[in-house]
Amino acid sequence: MLCESCHDKEATVHLTQVVDGSVEKIHLCEECANKSGFDLHGPVSISDILVGMGGALDQPGAERSCPRCHLRRADFKKTGRLGCPVCYETFTAELMPLVKAMHRSEQHMGKVPSREDVRVRMSAEIASLQKELDDAVAAENYEEAAKLRDRIQKARSKAAEGGGKDS
Amino acid sequence: MTIDDLLQQSGSWLAPGTDHGPVISSRIRLARNLKDAAFPGWAGEEECERIWKELQPVLLSVHAGSMLSAFGMAELKELDKQILFERHLISREQAEKGKGSGLVVAADESVSFMVNEEDHLRLQSIRPGLDIVGAWRMLDGIDTEIEKSVSYAFSPRLGYLTACPSNVGTGMRASVMLQVPGLVLMGEVNPIIKGVSKIGLAVRGLWGEGTEAVGNMFQISNQIRLGEREDQIIASLEQIVLEVVEHEKNARVRLMEKRESLVRDHVGRAYGILTNAHILSSKEALDLLSALRLGIDLGILKPMNGRVIDELVLKTQPAHLQKMEGKALKPKDRDKARASLVRSEIARAAKSM
Numbered sequence: 201m202l203c204e205s206c207h208d209k210e211a212t213v214h215l216t217q218v219v220d221g222s223v224e225k226i227h228l229c230e231e232c233a234n235k236s237g238f239d240l241h242g243p244v245s246i247s248d249i250l251v252g253m254g255g256a257l258d259q260p261g262a263e264r265s266c267p268r269c270h271l272r273r274a275d276f277k278k279t280g281r282l283g284c285p286v287c288y289e290t291f292t293a294e295l296m297p298l299v300k301a302m303h304r305s306e307q308h309m310g311k312v313p314s315r316e317d318v319r320v321r322m323s324a325e326i327a328s329l330q331k332e333l334d335d336a337v338a339a340e341n342y343e344e345a346a347k348l349r350d351r352i353q354k355a356r357s358k359a360a361e362g363g364g365k366d367s
Numbered sequence: 368m369t370i371d372d373l374l375q376q377s378g379s380w381l382a383p384g385t386d387h388g389p390v391i392s393s394r395i396r397l398a399r400n401l402k403d404a405a406f407p408g409w410a411g412e413e414e415c416e417r418i419w420k421e422l423q424p425v426l427l428s429v430h431a432g433s434m435l436s437a438f439g440m441a442e443l444k445e446l447d448k449q450i451l452f453e454r455h456l457i458s459r460e461q462a463e464k465g466k467g468s469g470l471v472v473a474a475d476e477s478v479s480f481m482v483n484e485e486d487h488l489r490l491q492s493i494r495p496g497l498d499i500v501g502a503w504r505m506l507d508g509i510d511t512e513i514e515k516s517v518s519y520a521f522s523p524r525l526g527y528l529t530a531c532p533s534n535v536g537t538g539m540r541a542s543v544m545l546q547v548p549g550l551v552l553m554g555e556v557n558p559i560i561k562g563v564s565k566i567g568l569a570v571r572g573l574w575g576e577g578t579e580a581v582g583n584m585f586q587i588s589n590q591i592r593l594g595e596r597e598d599q600i601i602a603s604l605e606q607i608v609l610e611v612v613e614h615e616k617n618a619r620v621r622l623m624e625k626r627e628s629l630v631r632d633h634v635g636r637a638y639g640i641l642t643n644a645h646i647l648s649s650k651e652a653l654d655l656l657s658a659l660r661l662g663i664d665l666g667i668l669k670p671m672n673g674r675v676i677d678e679l680v681l682k683t684q685p686a687h688l689q690k691m692e693g694k695a696l697k698p699k700d701r702d703k704a705r706a707s708l709v710r711s712e713i714a715r716a717a718k719s720m
Contacts (some may be wrong), residue, residue: 269405281407281485285528287519288535297534301526302533304567305594308526310537313514316521323523327595336520361420 203229266290307331322359326352368436368474370447374472374690377678378454379493389615390608391544391584392495394455395502397510397539398529398699399488402518406530407468407483415467415483420490422517426471426480429512432505433474441466446695449686455493460484478505486538488513497608499541499601505681507597513583526593536593541557541601543608544573548661549618550611552626552633559614560585563607567591573653582587582653582680587611634662642713647706652683679709 203211209229265272271283273291282288288295300306309331312324329352336345381391400406407415419439427435440448440461448462457470461484468483481489490513492506516660520528527538534540550556573584587608589600622630637658641647647655656679662668663676681687683705689696692704 248623259607266680269409271409275409275540281408281530282532284405284407285400288522288528298533299535299593303536303538303591303593305591307524307594308522308536308600309594310526310596312523312538313519313521314511315518316523320521320523327523337393366468 201227203227203232205229205232264290318361319359322355326355326359329355368434370438370443370450371690372474373450373454373686375474375672376476377497378681381680388496389545389547389549389612390497391453391546392493393497393499393502393505394491394492394493394542394544395499396540396542397488397490397506397686398486398527398534398582399490399510400520400528400530401487401491402520404487406485407487408485408530411517412467418487419467419469419482422482423469423471425513425516426482427511431473431478431509435471435473437471438469439466440464440468440470446686446689450690453684453686456491457481458484458489478509486534490574495613497543497605499543499605503539503541503597503601516654523589529558534592536591537595537597537600539565539592539600540588541604542584542585542586542588543604545608545611545615546584546660547611547615547618548657549615549622551583552622552630554615555618559611563587563611566607572713581650582657584657585654612615617664619661630661630665631667634658634665634667638668640664641709644706647709648685648702649683649685652705652709653680656680656683656709669717671713672716672719675712675719678710682708682712 201210203209204227206229208229211227211229218363256323263272263274267281267285267290269283271290273294276287276291282291296306307321307327308324309328312321314321329348333345333348333352334347336342375699379392401418404414404418406411407418410418423437427437429435448457451457451470452462453458454476456472456476456479458481461468461470461481465481468481470479470481472479477489477493481491490506490510492502492509494502495504497683522528526536527534529535529538547556550559555672563570567590568588569590571586571587571588573581587604589604592600637655641652641655641659656676659668659671660673660676663671663673684690685698685701688701688704688708692706696704
């Protein structure tokens with residue numbers, strides 16, 4: 201594969217960046233990558249990946265900040281670290297494609313704190329069961345799929361009941 | 368417990384003396400944050416101090432199997448922080464922190480909690496040999512205990528929320544420390560590292576991110592934390608590790624069949640240098656100690672107490688060396704002290720069989 205910048209040398213540096221909410225891959229030769237200022241020898245950091253967010257930053261309104269911790273998008277771009285849990289809501293549009301590129305998924309499947317209310321716990325469980333159901337259908341394992349569908353139904357009604365009690 | 372007390376024992380991640388085969392130890396790390404606070408890197412010193420004070424009693428009261436002690440980063444001397452780093456109890460990042468950051472650690476070092484590193488909480492559990500499941504069970508229980516007194520930042524979609532988006536989801540890094548001298552000597556380690564990296568696992572050196580592999584030691588860990596359950600992540604990591612172990616065992620057999628004189632030479636030279644050198648760098652010591660261990664495992668060398676050799680990996684580290692000598696040493700003097708320690712310990716290992 202040739203470098204996308206000079207179209208001359210072999211591309212040896214492969215970067216993932218997020219541009220206007222969509223993930224793009226770029227392929228450069230070492231020389232062109234160095235010219236564009238990527239740190240090739242350190243471990244790849246998120247701020248490198250975020251370089252592509254630069255364009256969006258120049259637009260009006262880009263100085264939006266988190267209502268709770270006042271972190272600005274520019275601060276995140278600089279350090280690759282968020283300011284507080286609320287930042288995940290504030291910057292959802294920018295973060296979700298990044299999360300998806302990193303983890304190849306957008307839905308948590310693991311442990312849920314038992315302190316969370318029933319609705320939260322059930323919605324995490326439903327998502328997890330739904331994925332198992334999709335896998336079962338893909339594998340044409342319909343017996344298993346039927347069982348999973350029943351469990352999803354049960355979790356849904358539990359969430360609905362719990363929701364009533366909590367509110 | 369004091370930092371000096373730690374030096375009386377041999378550290379959890381090295382699992383010295385156990386018949387560990389290529390797998391040295393298994394580790395689980397969980398990243399957790401408080402719901403109603405800014406992440407440590409963005410919070411002010413005051414908020415961090417409040418969190419450290421608030422979390423200390425909670426962490427000190429969990430059931431970790433042995434007594435827990437707390438250390439504030441601001442109160443620790445540089446050398447003591449370095450000791451904790453070399454023992455894999457704190458990260459390099461945490462060692463650079465001061466007021467408002469701390470460590471709570473079990474006396475046997477199997478469980479430890481960093482407070483206000485990159486996240487409010489980094490929980491760690493280490494078990495000897497291949498026992499990722501055991502490490503997870505231990506930490507899962509502790510995490511559930513902590514959660515009774517603390518509200519974690521959690522989203523149904525993204526899971527546990529962390530300062531860096533790369534850790535969201537389970538917040539879990541499961542890792543296994545391996546020593547694979549057979550693969551290195553057969554020249555087969557690079558294709559395996561490449562293969563393992565391709566399937567979404569990370570391969571790193573002895574001291575974590577961005578470090579080189581010394582002493583033929585590597586850590587393999589999961590990179591993806593969102594979209595899979597903890598037990599699934601652990602099962603797939605374990606499966607890959609077992610494959611690497613199988614490759615390493617094969618490599619050792621083939622080494623003895625096809626390159627026996629090369630192995631004997633490699634081990635013999637290591638023994639010769641370790642027992643006679645007067646200047647030894649840290650990297651050279653680790654590489655040669657790995658060869659010595661291989662020689663013991665393959666029966667090339669006369670029997671020696673493996674535990675003493677394993678313990679040298681930690682004892683030859685810069686901070687441990689200076690602590691033992693009771694004074695700060697320049698790198699040049701450390702290399703001399705290291706060589707002298709290694710000579711006397713190997714003599715002890717040979718006698719104590």
